[in-house]
Structures are given as structure tokens and as C-alpha cells.
Amino acid sequence: MTDKTILIIDNDEALVDVQSFYFSEHGYTVYTALDGDEGVELAVRHRPAAIVCDVIMRNMHGFEVLQALRRRPELTRTVVIMTSAKAYKGDIARALELGATDYVVKPFRTDELLSAVERHLAAAREA
Amino acid sequence: MRLPIKIFLACALVLLVLAGVAVWSLVELAHLASAERSVTVQTAEALRLQVGIREAVVEASHLEMRNLVFGDREYAAVSSARAARIAQELDRVEELVTTDAERDALKQAAQAFNDFRAIVVRARGLRAGGDVKRAEELMRSAGQPIVTRVVSTMDGLVRLTQSSLDRSQTEATAALGETRTAIERLRARTLTAVTVAMVAAVLAALAGTATIAVRLTRSLRRLSEATKAVAEGAFREPLPIESKDEVGELAQSFNRMVERLREIDQLKEQFYTTVSHELRSPLNAMRESARLIEERAAGPLTAKQERLISIMHRSTERLLRLVNEVLDLSRASAGLLPLDRGWFDAAAVIARTLDELRPQAEQRGIALRFENGTGAPRVFGDQDRIVQMVVNLVANALRFTPSGGSVTVRVHATETDVRVLVEDTGAGIRAELLPHVFERFRQAHSGLGGTGLGLAIVRAMAEAHGGRVTVESEEGRGSRFTITLPQGAQTPAPVAAPTR
Numbered sequence: 001m002t003d004k005t006i007l008i009i010d011n012d013e014a015l016v017d018v019q020s021f022y023f024s025e026h027g028y029t030v031y032t033a034l035d036g037d038e039g040v041e042l043a044v045r046h047r048p049a050a051i052v053c054d055v056i057m058r059n060m061h062g063f064e065v066l067q068a069l070r071r072r073p074e075l076t077r078t079v080v081i082m083t084s085a086k087a088y089k090g091d092i093a094r095a096l097e098l099g100a101t102d103y104v105v106k107p108f109r110t111d112e113l114l115s116a117v118e119r120h121l122a123a124a125r126e127a
Numbered sequence: 128m129r130l131p132i133k134i135f136l137a138c139a140l141v142l143l144v145l146a147g148v149a150v151w152s153l154v155e156l157a158h159l160a161s162a163e164r165s166v167t168v169q170t171a172e173a174l175r176l177q178v179g180i181r182e183a184v185v186e187a188s189h190l191e192m193r194n195l196v197f198g199d200r201e202y203a204a205v206s207s208a209r210a211a212r213i214a215q216e217l218d219r220v221e222e223l224v225t226t227d228a229e230r231d232a233l234k235q236a237a238q239a240f241n242d243f244r245a246i247v248v249r250a251r252g253l254r255a256g257g258d259v260k261r262a263e264e265l266m267r268s269a270g271q272p273i274v275t276r277v278v279s280t281m282d283g284l285v286r287l288t289q290s291s292l293d294r295s296q297t298e299a300t301a302a303l304g305e306t307r308t309a310i311e312r313l314r315a316r317t318l319t320a321v322t323v324a325m326v327a328a329v330l331a332a333l334a335g336t337a338t339i340a341v342r343l344t345r346s347l348r349r350l351s352e353a354t355k356a357v358a359e360g361a362f363r364e365p366l367p368i369e370s371k372d373e374v375g376e377l378a379q380s381f382n383r384m385v386e387r388l389r390e391i392d393q394l395k396e397q398f399y400t401t402v403s404h405e406l407r408s409p410l411n412a413m414r415e416s417a418r419l420i421e422e423r424a425a426g427p428l429t430a431k432q433e434r435l436i437s438i439m440h441r442s443t444e445r446l447l448r449l450v451n452e453v454l455d456l457s458r459a460s461a462g463l464l465p466l467d468r469g470w471f472d473a474a475a476v477i478a479r480t481l482d483e484l485r486p487q488a489e490q491r492g493i494a495l496r497f498e499n500g501t502g503a504p505r506v507f508g509d510q511d512r513i514v515q516m517v518v519n520l521v522a523n524a525l526r527f528t529p530s531g532g533s534v535t536v537r538v539h540a541t542e543t544d545v546r547v548l549v550e551d552t553g554a555g556i557r558a559e560l561l562p563h564v565f566e567r568f569r570q571a572h573s574g575l576g577g578t579g580l581g582l583a584i585v586r587a588m589a590e591a592h593g594g595r596v597t598v599e600s601e602e603g604r605g606s607r608f609t610i611t612l613p614q615g616a617q618t619p620a621p622v623a624a625p626t627r
Contacts, residue, residue, distance in 0.1 A: 012411075088467050106411070
């Protein structure tokens with residue numbers, strides 16, 4: 001597991017492209033998935049250091065993806081940041097309960113997402 | 128059961144009770160009329176016959192005497208006929224007399240009369256043999272005393288029957304008295320029965336109609352409550368169908384209607400969710416890309432590139448805001464605005480919001496002030512939406528207030544509500560435009576930016592919270608917008624639950 005790998009899971013292709021560009025520019029190896037199934041598969045195959053996953057997705061809900069990720073022993077310590085346009089306290093609490101590292105409300109600035117990822121990766125390294 | 132049938136049955140119950148009382152009264156009267164009539168009539172008839180017989184016997188003996196003396200055959204025939212009739216009438220009297228004494232007397236009379244007839248036969252025999260003298264002698268010596276015996280026996284019988292008649296008349300009088308009492312009693316009883324029946328019938332009718340009315344009212348009230356709830360956007364459980372009458376049918380139709388509305392509501396909600404997602408996603412990506420380019424995330428820019436990308440960034444920003452506003456407004460007017468309600472201190476939240484807007488105000492040379500009237504006004508609502516309302520009103524105020532002016536936001540709580548006032552010293556709104564400022568795309572001042580939806584959104588948000596927004600303005604002096612939100616534990620109108 002290298003430190004600078006990230007998996008972005010989101011139905012929104014344009015957003016995934018923007019984030020992918022930005023993280024690549026900052027030296028990351030970026031994997032992208034447009035739905036939950038693919039995301040879980042890529043996560044298992046590449047074991048990225050960080051995963052950014054949208055909550056509201058077709059086919060597989062973000063929370064299901066989160067649960068599937070946390071069920072894999074090799075992914076229990078991976079940084080998983082959930083993103084969502086919904087800022088309901090209940091949703092945030094539920095995500096953290098299911099093992100999310102953080103919850104970022106959309107729309108966010110890509111540089112803010114990058115700093116959140118780096119902060120959590122640094123914290124994970126220290127732990 | 129249909130409603131008219133139910134009402135008819137309630138009335139029929141009353142009629143049935145009344146008919147029952149009428150039939151009972153008639154039966155009682157008929158029974159009374161047939162009592163104690165025969166005895167008196169019968170005895171009087173016996174008396175009449177007895178007197179007749181007594182006369183007839185005397186007459187018959189006279190006729191027979193003449194027959195014997197004159198040998199007139201006509202007299203003989205009449206005498207025989209009379210004797211036969213007397214015998215018949217004696218039989219008839221036997222049927223009519225009532226006491227044993229009368230019967231004994233009658234038997235003696237009949238015996239004597241038979242003896243007389245025997246004498247007559249013998250006398251006629253003598254006469255036929257030509258011995259008129261002896262025949263006459265026989266009649267005189269043997270017949271006459273027998274006739275006297277018959278008469279005296281009949282007299283005795285008449286006395287007996289007379290006294291029996293007297294007795295039965297006395298009895299009849301007593302019976303009449305009894306009958307009067309019975310009639311009186313019957314009258315009283317009928318009156319009581321009719322009164323009781325009337326009261327019972329009226330009570331039954333009242334109970335019947337009251338039951339119908341209560342059930343009807345209850346069903347209608349339930350229906351009305353459910354209608355109100357649906358009108359407020361809450362789709363509850365279907366109404367229970369309690370009867371098969373028109374009200375039951377109405378409830379059934381209502382349930383079908385609510386089901387259909389629920390489906391339409393879901394479709395609408397789905398539509399808004401899809402559209403908002405599909406429109407916002409690419410716009411967000413565009414805005415973010417433009418911003419990243421502007422911030423040199425993709426390398427250095429020439430001055431011309433920077434100018435163009437800045438136009439793109441601002442336009443995307445504006446378009447995204449417009450899309451958001453249109454969607455919010457559509458959802459709000461469809462009653463689908465998701466509200467994430469909670470208790471919060473409106474003063475603190477508004478103060479923070481104003482801090483964020485202050486740089487913008489300073490840039491325009493406008494003083495942005497905040498005044499908290501009464502401590503911590505608590506509001507139960509969606510904090511973000513309330514911030515959005517304040518931002519819209521303050522942004523509006525800043526836009527229409529010239530440099531050097533001021534915008535003041537005041538919060539104060541009354542007993543029933545929390546009020547947020549946004550006052551400016553700006554251009555004000557013309558009186559004729561004032562009633563329309565909360566309508567969509569109605570701008571009092573064009574060319575100063577804004578989407579024309581800001582105030583419409585403020586109104587929709589306020590209403591979604593069970594509150595309202597009002598405006599006062601004087602052209603050239605400034606405007607004052609007031610948001611009024613319900614305060615305290617009162618539950619606002621049910622609005623569609625937060626969607627995900």
C-alpha cells in the first residue's frame with residue numbers, strides 16, 4: 001500500500017474527472033469508479049490509501065459501499081471520506097457509525113477535499 | 128346499508144310501536160263489549176212465553192168447551208192448533224228458564240196440561256159417540272179444575288221467572304257498573320300505554336336518528352381532518368371504511384384519491400431529485416474546473432485567458448445559483464421542500480451569517496448592523512433554510528442601498544413567534560410594486576443583479592416553516608422586511624419528511 005493512492009467513487013462523472021485531475025496534479029495515483037460495485041472491486045484490487053465515496057448513488061447506496069469496504073479485513077484501516085449533498089445530522093452520524101473517517105458536504109472545493117485527505121492520511125500514518 | 132334505508136328504519140320503528148298500541152287498544156275494547164248480555168234477554172223471553180201460555184190455556188179450554196157444546200169443527204181445529212202451540216211453547220220455555228224451581232214448576236204445568244189434553248180426548252170421544260151431555264159434564268168436572276191447576280202453576284212459574292228476571296236485572300246493573308269501571312280502567316290504561324309508547328317511540332326515533340347523525344358526523348369529521356392533512360401535504364393511513372352507505376363510499380373514494388395523490392407526489396419528488404441532480408452535477412464540475420484554472424492549478428495563465436475563465440466562472444456560479452433557486456422554489460411550492468428541523472438560537476445563527484456577509488457590505492461602503500432584542504430567541508426549524516432567508520434579504524438590501532447607507536438586522540421574540548427584521552436605507556420600493564415583490568421574477572429594480580427569485584424563496588421558506596414574510600417600504604427612504612416564525616413547542620404544519 002503506497003501512501004499516495006486514492007479511489008474516487010461517484011456517479012457524477014464530471015466531478016470525478018475534476019477530482020481525478022486535481023489529485024493527479026498533486027502526485028496521487030487515482031482510481032475512479034462510477035458506481036458502488038466497481039468501487040468495492042477496485043478497492044479490493046488496489047487497496048488505495050484513501051477512498052472518497054458519494055452517499056447518494058444509483059444501484060448501491062454509499063452506506064452499503066462503506067459497509068462492504070469495512071467488512072474486508074485489509075480495508076478496515078483505509079481512510080474513507082463520504083461525500084454528500086445532504087448535510088442531515090442523522091446521515092453524518094450514521095456514516096461515522098458505519099466506519100467513515102470523515103463526511104464532507106457537497107459542494108466542496110477540491111483543494112479542501114485534498115487537504116482533508118492529506119490530514120487523515122497523516123493521522124493514519126501516525127496511528 | 129344505504130343511508131335512506133337507515134333513516135327509514137329509524138322512522139319505521141316509531142310507526143311500529145304506535146301500530147302495536149292501537150291494535151292492543153282495539154282488542155281490549157272488543158273484549159269488553161261482548162261481556163254480560165245474554166242472560167237478561169233470555170229470561171224476559173221466558174216470561175213473555177209463560178204469560179202467553181197461561182192466557183192460551185184458558186182460551187183453549189173455552190174453545191174446547193164450545194166445540195163440545197156446539198160441535199163446530201172449526202172450533203175443534205182451532206182448539207187443537209192452540210193446544211199444539213201451547214205444547215211447543217212449553218218446550219221452548221224449558222230451554223229458556225234458568226233455575227231448578229222454575230223447571231219443577233214448568234214440569235208440573237206441562238203434566239197438568241197433558242192431563243187436560245187427555246180429558247179433551249176423552250170428552251171428544253164421548254161427543255163423537257153423541258153423548259154431548261156427558262162430554263160437557265167431563266169437561267166441566269175434570270177439565271176445568273185441571274185448567275185452574277195449569278193456570279195456578281203457570282202463575283207460580285211467572286212469579287219465579289219474574290224474580291229471576293229481577294235478580295238478573297240487578298246483576299246486569301251491577302255488571303254495568305263493573306263495565307263502566309272496566310271502561311274507565313281501560314281508558315286510563317290506554318292513555319298510559321299510548322303515553323309510554325309515544326315516549327318510547329320518540330326516544331327510539333331520537334336514538335335512531337342520533338346514532339345515524341353521530342356516525343355520519345364522526346365519519347365526516349374524520350374525512351374533513353384527513354382532507355386537511357392531505358391539503359397540508361401529509362398522506363396518512365387510509366381511512367377505515369365503517370359502513371357500506373354513501374359515507375363509506377365517500378371514504379373509499381377519498382382513500383383512492385389520496386393514494387393517487389401520493390403516487391403523483393412521489394413522482395414529483397422523484398422528478399425534482401433527478402432534475403436537480405442532473406443539472407447541478409455538471410454545473411458543479413464546470414464551476415470547480417473554472418475555479419481551479421483561475422487558481423493556476425493547471426499552470427500559469429495569460430491575462431486574456433484569465434479574463435475569459437473568470438467570465439466562465441462567474442456565469443457558471445450564477446447559473447448554478449439560479450438552478451438551485453428554481454429547484455428550491457419548485458419544491459417549496461409543491462410542498463416538497465426537505466426541512467432538517469431542530470432547535471437553535473436564531474440570534475446566534477443570524478449573527479454568524481451577518482459576519483460572513485460583512486466583507487461584502489464593507490466593500491460597498493454600507494454599515495451592516497445586528498441588534499438582538501430579547502436574549503436568545505429559539506426557533507424550531509431548518510437552520511440552513513433560515514440562514515438562506517436572511518442571506519437573501521440582506522443581499523437584496525445591500526444591492527439596493529447606496530454607499531454610506533446602512534442595513535440593520537433585528538431579532539426579537541414575542542410570546543408566540545420570533546421576528547427577524549431586515550431594514551435598509553436604500554431605494555425603497557414603489558407602492559404599486561409592493562404587493563408583488565414576493566412573486567417570481569418580479570424585480571423592483573432591474574439591472575442590479577439577482578435572479579428575481581430571492582424574495583419568492585424567502586416567502587416559500589417562511590411558509591414551509593409555518594411562518595410568513597411581510598414588507599413595508601417608502602420609496603427613497605428604504606424598506607423593512609419582516610420574517611415571522613412560530614416560536615415555542617408548537618408543531619408547525621407537517622411538511623414532507625427530508626428526502627434522501
